[in-house]
Amino acid sequence: MRTKDLAQAALLVAIAMILRSLTPPIFLGMKPDLTLTMMFIILIVKRDFKLGFLVALATAIFTALTTTFPGGQIANIVDKLLTFLIVYNLIPLFSKFLQKRVLAGVTTIVGTIISGSIFLTIASMLVGLPAPFTALFIGVVLPAAVVNTIAAAVLFTVVDFAIDVEYNQVESEVL
Template identity: 40%
Template sequence: MNTKNLTLMALLISVGAALYLVIPGYGEGMKPDFMLTMMFIGIFLFPDVKSVFLLGATTGVLSGIFTSLPGGFIPNVIDKFITAFVVFAVIVLLRKAANHLILSIIIACCGTLLSGTIFLFVAIFVIGVNIPFGFLFITVVLPAIAMNGLAFFIIYPIITTLLKRTSFKTALSN
């Protein structure tokens, strides 16, 4: 892992954090987590265990700090960490096919579904959120899947095109 890669991962997460902060909340003040989208892009670009660990941990901590849900720090850390490694496993299993935009978007949407589901289960069963799972799933997770899928569709091709013109060593340059 070199400094260039660490810098790019930090930039991705910081752009995700900035997007997360400016997007207004909905459905009990919850909002889609664009840091998740940037984490997925980072995993696609740097599919190795160290990078995934850093991306998952950093995204989880920052999402936990910025969450609008009281007590949401722990659910954010848990869900981002698990989701990062599940998405990493899927990308490794589908290495060649995962480079296609449509499959990448599907992986990102499934990752958002997994992340949202884990977050809600932890929030409901560990910290005792008194809102029904189904209501939160429909009003928060499903719109987040759509928004993260759209954001991934727009941002990922831009980043991949830019990186092909640079000296960064990513999964795209191999």
């Protein structure tokens, strides 16, 4: 893992946290988690397990600190780390069949559904849910997956272009 990759990932996580703070709630005070979107984009672009783990850990801590869900701190930490492990292993499978931009969308929708399911399961075991699991899944997780996927399509294009431009600049300077 290079320092440049770490700095880029930190910047992207910071941008995701700003977007998270600006996102309005959907249902019962819960809102889409755009930090997940950025985590998936970083995993696709960088393909580095250690960097991905650090991004997942940072995302877990930040979302735990800013959650509006009662008792959602532990659920956020467990959710982000488990989601990272699952999605990191799915990306190579998906990438065999999909172009990068489509990969970002598919990874985000699948990853958000996985994340939401894990979060609701952990939260229900620890503190209970303010509504039935199915209602929260349909009312929060599925809309969040759609919002995150749309955001991923836009953000992936920008992030991939910016990193590719920087990479090509460095390549030409070395030559």
